[in-house]
Amino acid sequence: MTTITALGLVLLILMLIIGGKQGWKAFMSLILNFGFLFFAVILIAFHVSPFLVTLGIGIVILAITIFMGDDDLLTTQTAFYASLIVLLILLSIIVPIEHFAMVQGFGAEDSDALEGMSLYIGMNFLQISVTTTVLSTLGAIAEASIAISAGLTEVISQHPHLTNRQLMANGMSIGESILGTTFNTLFFGFFGGFLALFIWFMGLNYSFGEIMNNKIFVSELIMIFISFIGVIITIPLTTLVMTHQRHKKFVDND
Amino acid sequence: MKILKQWFTNKKIVILIVLLIIGGCSMWFVNHNQMFYHDTIAKVTKVATDKPQKQVDTFKNKDQVTQQKLTLHILNGNKKGQDITIKNEYSDSQAADQKYKVNDQIFVKLHHYDGKLGGTIQGFKRDYVLVFLAWIVVCLLMMSMAFKGSMALLSVILNAVLFIFAVKLDLHWQGNHVMAIFGTLAVVFSVLTLLLVLGPSKRMLATLGATILGTGISILISLAVFALTHEKGIYYESMEYVTQVPRPLFLAETLLGSLGAVMDESTDIVATLFELKSIDPNISRGQLFLSGRKVGQSIMGPLVNVLFLIFMTDTFISTLLYIKNGNSWGYTFAMNMSLGTVQSLISGIGIVLAIPVASGLAALLLGRRQSV
Numbered sequence: 001m002t003t004i005t006a007l008g009l010v011l012l013i014l015m016l017i018i019g020g021k022q023g024w025k026a027f028m029s030l031i032l033n034f035g036f037l038f039f040a041v042i043l044i045a046f047h048v049s050p051f052l053v054t055l056g057i058g059i060v061i062l063a064i065t066i067f068m069g070d071d072d073l074l075t076t077q078t079a080f081y082a083s084l085i086v087l088l089i090l091l092s093i094i095v096p097i098e099h100f101a102m103v104q105g106f107g108a109e110d111s112d113a114l115e116g117m118s119l120y121i122g123m124n125f126l127q128i129s130v131t132t133t134v135l136s137t138l139g140a141i142a143e144a145s146i147a148i149s150a151g152l153t154e155v156i157s158q159h160p161h162l163t164n165r166q167l168m169a170n171g172m173s174i175g176e177s178i179l180g181t182t183f184n185t186l187f188f189g190f191f192g193g194f195l196a197l198f199i200w201f202m203g204l205n206y207s208f209g210e211i212m213n214n215k216i217f218v219s220e221l222i223m224i225f226i227s228f229i230g231v232i233i234t235i236p237l238t239t240l241v242m243t244h245q246r247h248k249k250f251v252d253n254d
Numbered sequence: 255m256k257i258l259k260q261w262f263t264n265k266k267i268v269i270l271i272v273l274l275i276i277g278g279c280s281m282w283f284v285n286h287n288q289m290f291y292h293d294t295i296a297k298v299t300k301v302a303t304d305k306p307q308k309q310v311d312t313f314k315n316k317d318q319v320t321q322q323k324l325t326l327h328i329l330n331g332n333k334k335g336q337d338i339t340i341k342n343e344y345s346d347s348q349a350a351d352q353k354y355k356v357n358d359q360i361f362v363k364l365h366h367y368d369g370k371l372g373g374t375i376q377g378f379k380r381d382y383v384l385v386f387l388a389w390i391v392v393c394l395l396m397m398s399m400a401f402k403g404s405m406a407l408l409s410v411i412l413n414a415v416l417f418i419f420a421v422k423l424d425l426h427w428q429g430n431h432v433m434a435i436f437g438t439l440a441v442v443f444s445v446l447t448l449l450l451v452l453g454p455s456k457r458m459l460a461t462l463g464a465t466i467l468g469t470g471i472s473i474l475i476s477l478a479v480f481a482l483t484h485e486k487g488i489y490y491e492s493m494e495y496v497t498q499v500p501r502p503l504f505l506a507e508t509l510l511g512s513l514g515a516v517m518d519e520s521t522d523i524v525a526t527l528f529e530l531k532s533i534d535p536n537i538s539r540g541q542l543f544l545s546g547r548k549v550g551q552s553i554m555g556p557l558v559n560v561l562f563l564i565f566m567t568d569t570f571i572s573t574l575l576y577i578k579n580g581n582s583w584g585y586t587f588a589m590n591m592s593l594g595t596v597q598s599l600i601s602g603i604g605i606v607l608a609i610p611v612a613s614g615l616a617a618l619l620l621g622r623r624q625s626v
Contacts, residue, residue: 002487004592006479007599014606019551023606026555030602033559034595037566045577061563069555093390101383105349105571108377109495113572119349120309120317121578126348128571136567139560146556147522176402180451181521183406184413185514185557188443189564191417192511193597195436196495196503198421199429203497209291212381213361223564225387232394232403 022071029068036060037135050127054134058087061135065142075153078245079145082238086141087134090230094133097226103219104129109200110216129219137227140186144231147178148238156246164243171239179231186227194220269396277389284382288330288359295379296326296338298358309345313580318346324354326362326373333364338373349575352378409450413443429498436506440513441466447517457528460615464520467615468608469513473505475607476600488596492589504593511565512601515557519605520612523549527616539621546613557605562598569594 015023040057044050066079098104104125106114151174152167162170191198197220201211211217288295304321311317322342328334340362344351354360359379365372395403420439424432444465452458480488490500526549527542569590576586 001483003480003483003485004487004595004599006483007476007596007603010475010479011599011602011606014603015554018547018606018609019554022551022555026558029555030558030562030598033562034566037563037570038591041570041573041577045574065556065559069559070552097383097387101380102348102352102378103380105347107350110350113494114350114575117575117579118311118313118315119347119575120311120319120345121313121315121347121349121575122317123347123349123574123578125571128574132567132570135570136564139556139563143553143556143560147553150552172399176399177525178522179399179402180406180409180447181514181518183410184447184451185518185560186564187410187413188514189511189561191414192507192509192513193565193568194495195421195507195510196493196497196500198417199424199503200495200497202418202421203425207292209293209381212384213377213379215377215380218380218384221384222387225384225391228391229387229394232391232398236398 025068029064032064032068033061036064040131040135044123044128044131047123050124050131054091054131058134058138059084061138062087062142065139066146069142069146070150072150072153074156074245075146075150078149078152078238078242079142081245082149082234082241083138083141083145085237085241086145086230086234087138089233090137090141090226091130091134093229094130094226097222098126098129098133101218101222102126103215103222107215107219109197109214133223133226136223137230140182140227141230141234144175144178144182144234145238148174148235149242152239152242156242167243167246168236168239171235171242175235175239179235182231183228186224186231190220190224190227266397269400270393273389273393273396277393280385280389281382284385287381291330291361293361293376294328294331294333294364294373295359296328296362296373298324298354298356298360299327299337300325301354301356306346313578315578320344320346320353322354324360326360328362328364329359331364333371336371338362338364338371340373340375342375405450409447412446412450416442416446424498429503432498432502432506436509440469440509443510443513444517448521451521456619457524460619461517461520461524461612463615464524464608464612465513465517467611468516468520469509469604471607471611472512472516472600472604473509475603476508477505487588487592489588489592493593504597508597508600511597512561512604515561515601516604516608519550519553519557519608522553523609523612524616527613527620531620537621539617542617542621543610543613546616547609550609550613554605554609558598558602561601561605565594565597565601566591 012027015027019026036057040053043053062083067076070076148171152171155170302323306318306320309317309319324340324342326338326340328336342354344353361376362373363376420435424435444462448458448462490504493500493504496503523546527546530537530545573586573590576590
């Protein structure tokens with residue numbers, strides 16, 4: 001048995017013991033997201049427009065993460081609509097940013113790994129850099145929108161007659177409480193994986209200026225900033241969507 | 255729209271104006287900061303483009319390569335004000351090369367050819383993009399959640415400083431104590447972050463305990479699995495940017511990568527249990543534990559996916575390159591995605607384990623014994 005299979009089994013067993021049915025769903029969502037991510041690579045390899053792949057696969061990954069993450073329909077629908085709006089807003093920020101930053105493809109530090117490979121593969125790496133930036137932030141957006149919308153669903157179920165303004169205040173206060181830890185999840189998630197690169201930078205005495213203009217570092221920092229922006233705008237947007245969705249729910253119940 | 259109006263108070267408008275001024279000034283600064291760089295920076299003033307040449311590689315990938323002749327105006331150093339011309343070649347893919355436009359700022363290395371000044375391109379000036387994005391983040395935080403937002407940002411900045419310090423220490427010991435350094439760092443990170451987010455309290459201690467135990471146990475379990483399976487299918491040679499022994503470095507990366515998520519989840523569970531305790535002071539340990547488990551169940555799925563997407567998208571472009579270079583999907587996965595998958599799985603284990611640990615610790619701290 002390979003280590004990956006064994007670790008996967010350990011994770012599955014732990015998720016089933018501790019999470020029960022919810023654990024099974026969490027594991028399946030991981031597998032599905034893996035499948036769709038690999039599918040995205042293949043689609044792009046077959047020259048499907050990276051922009052369409054980003055939108056299509058992005059929406060699918062959001063749907064998988066959100067609808068398999070929680071059971072309550074008001075929570076998941078609100079989170080899903082809100083995260084779609086966030087996805088569109090982020091896309092309109094990311095496209096110009098990637099064109100200004102030009103951090104597509106590979107940096108000078110990658111050249112060892114690329115030896116013997118053909119780089120003239122006829123893919124538009126600039127467009128693909130938009131794809132990777134968007135995909136890397138999707139999890140964070142989904143998680144934040146579920147957290148806000150689940151919290152608000154709880155508030156509404158206990159105080160159904162809150163005004164929209166009060167709901168907005170509640171949403172922002174839930175947002176404040178998740179912000180600190182979410183930022184750190186993202187920071188560690190991104191920086192942890194780049195430990196080796198930082199050792200490289202500092203071992204070879206890169207200057208501050210060199211690091212701040214380095215293709216790989218700037219690309220990574222752009223992803224962190226974009227995720228931060230995504231999480232921050234998710235908070236009020238999820239609450240806004242909730243002020244619409246809650247009435248829809250009451251109509252359904254009547 | 256009414257909500258928007260209520261939200262735009264006079265105070266907010268003042269803050270917004272201040273932020274706009276700061277933003278304008280810093281953008282002006284990063285576009286005129288060449289004097290602070292030791293490396294020569296030049297601005298493209300003219301571009302002459304040749305006809306594109308068609309290229310087909312051994313795997314039948316079609317691309318086009320184009321030559322550009324750039325006229326550059328030097329912006330700093332003792333050659334400031336002089337013009338040079340440099341040739342540049344780019345492909346339509348722009349995987350490791352780049353097409354330059356008028357007004358782009360480029361780092362160049364100057365040298366003399368037969369008494370004439372020339373140069374080679376070192377890289378593109380990108381610092382202004384980072385400043386712009388940082389400014390947007392600060393603006394959004396100040397306009398929506400000024401105090402909590404600043405604390406969150408402060409904890410990230412402090413962690414970044416500590417991170418740099420730890421890397422320095424690692425280099426000083428020439429990579430001999432990677433796990434010791436970054437293990438200690440993980441503990442310091444957790445203490446500092448939780449102190450900033452929660453303040454010194456019983457709640458913070460419970461969260462800290464859960465974070466350290468959850469992460470620690472997941473690393474131990476993973477090491478046991480590594481030993482039992484003889485690390486079959488883990489290709490350390492495929493790790494990127496290694497300048498030290500890859501295995502401990504990989505473990506340290508995994509440890510740090512999952513730390514934030516485990517902390518995130520423990521915070522949520524412990525916070526909910528403290529809330530429950532304040533509503534019903536007589537709640538039993540068993541009830542608290544079960545409530546904690548319920549909170550954890552609903553967070554773990556999305557959280558595992560957050561890290562999974564971060565780890566895996568890093569491998570996206572190299573996976574694509576491997577496939578386009580005629581490698582089989584199996585080999586492509588092994589060489590690019592296997593390490594990311596292992597990292598995702600280990601952090602997943604940490605996230606799941608943090609649920610019983612956090613619920614248990616908080617229940618022990620808060621709950622009454624069943625017999626009472």
